[in-house]
Amino acid sequence: MLERISYYIKKYEGVLLYLIFGVLTTVINMVVYYILFASLLLPNLVSNAIAWLAAVAFAFITNKIWVFKSKSFELKIVIKELFAFITARLSTGILDMAIMYVGVDVLKRNSLYAKIFANVLVVILNYIFSKLFIFRKNKE
Template sequence: MKEVFLYIFFGGLTTVVNFVVYFIARDLLKTDLIVSNTLSWIAAVLFAFITNKIWVFQSKTQGIIELLIELLKFVFYRLLSFGIDMGCMLLFINVMHLGDFLSKLFTQVFIVIANYVFSKLFIFKKKTVSSKESTKE
């Protein structure tokens, strides 16, 4: 239960990062929807990787190769959710004519759930010790 709470907490902060960067890019830098959403995704992924690795899933990696593999898996699954994010944003804004804020909010709720499943099942899996390894100790 602690893990779910931490994921929701840091997922909420990741969403804040996503929103802030999106609206800074869109309103201050005057970028279009795709550029704004891409920049916000990059910032959110970097923030989420660090917080998920350290505090949510407390993943321990040994060596740079293992860390890079974990990061690449994280980015791969976040690219999947980015496709969902971008598709939903384009659908909600361009087809359904919802505003940016509401579209971003609806999309992020779904993305947080999908990313938890990806992280739990495929990225930050707990390493199991085989019975053969445990008898050696």
């Protein structure tokens, strides 16, 4: 039984780590958003943008080191990965902003529900971008 569990953990290690760090990234995004929007009373989109920046910084570091195990810290490679990562995250960040704007400002829905919905879509798309384009393993 333990062998089987160990086998699946090893087999799906990347996905499991992405889910763990994805949850942590989402928590950072939501906590920062909540503090700024509900406690400090900053505008919705300002709060969302700052929360997004904090989450992207955390996600790049954790994805590079632990999830996709990109070993190179050569400046040229890190800059290339960072540029691709930020570009991908900007596209999903725009989706996040659009969902938050429509959900909260236009439709007057609960900001927490809108944020959860946005984050589910964003996490899925970010994994696909990271796995296929940003931290892909080059087969030589």
